[in-house]
Amino acid sequence: MNRIFNTSDMDGYGILDAADKRGYKNFYIDYLQKLALDREGAFKTTDVVLDFGCGIGRLCPWLASRCRQVYGIDRDIELLRLATEHNTRPHVAYQDYDGETIPFPQSYFNAILCVGVLQKRIWSDKQLTHILGEFHRILKTPGTVVAIEHVYGKSHVWSYQREELLAHFARHDLVCTAHYPIRRGHWPVLYLIRWGFIPLNFLPRLAQYELNKQRSETEAYLDYKDYLFRFEKKG
């Protein structure tokens, strides 16, 4: 198992679930998110990609194995130190920034990935508007933004609702071409995974099952689901 989940999370740098001491649940979510991103097929081998809010760089080496060059940026210097320690690869570079101006020139990236970053508890409406303007500036045309975020069935203090996110992106001419649930927040099976009742080698198959199930599910929900969003900057 990736040692990121044994070291960083236990030290309190919980990028997925800090309380998951054994790391099984984090392994599952990490696997499922990467599978969903692979299925979405948003990244090409020639791409220069920004992992915005990269944290400890969980996704950067994985992205680097699929793309030409990956940059990870985050506001938290301590997380970037861990990223440099644990997730260094050729073609991966980490950089901090001031939280306002993304330190890259116009039209630099083919794609931007953000996972767990576009949240109300991080950005007010005004700040989100500003940072999406930055996304538009640094993206080439055509260019892609892929985001994975919690979406609650009702208004929530931490997260933007799906329609709010869609409206924010639309204001910056970033056109939504896909959005769908990939994981249910408090799926009872997740607790079995976390407590170690499900063998590790079964988790990849379970992730495939859940992805297929969520894709076809239309039921209303009150709690949250992880949604994958894809937006395009078109010419």
Ligand SMILES: C[S@@+](CC[C@H](N)C(=O)[O-])C[C@H]1O[C@@H](n2cnc3c(N)ncnc32)[C@H](O)[C@@H]1O
């Ligand atoms: C839930 S973590 C997700 C980390 C990483 N994307 C992942 O999925 O493993 C949220 C990240 O957003 C970062 N963050 C918070 N405020 C930010 C800002 N203003 N700009 C960029 N990143 C920010 C945090 O430091 C943290 O690393």
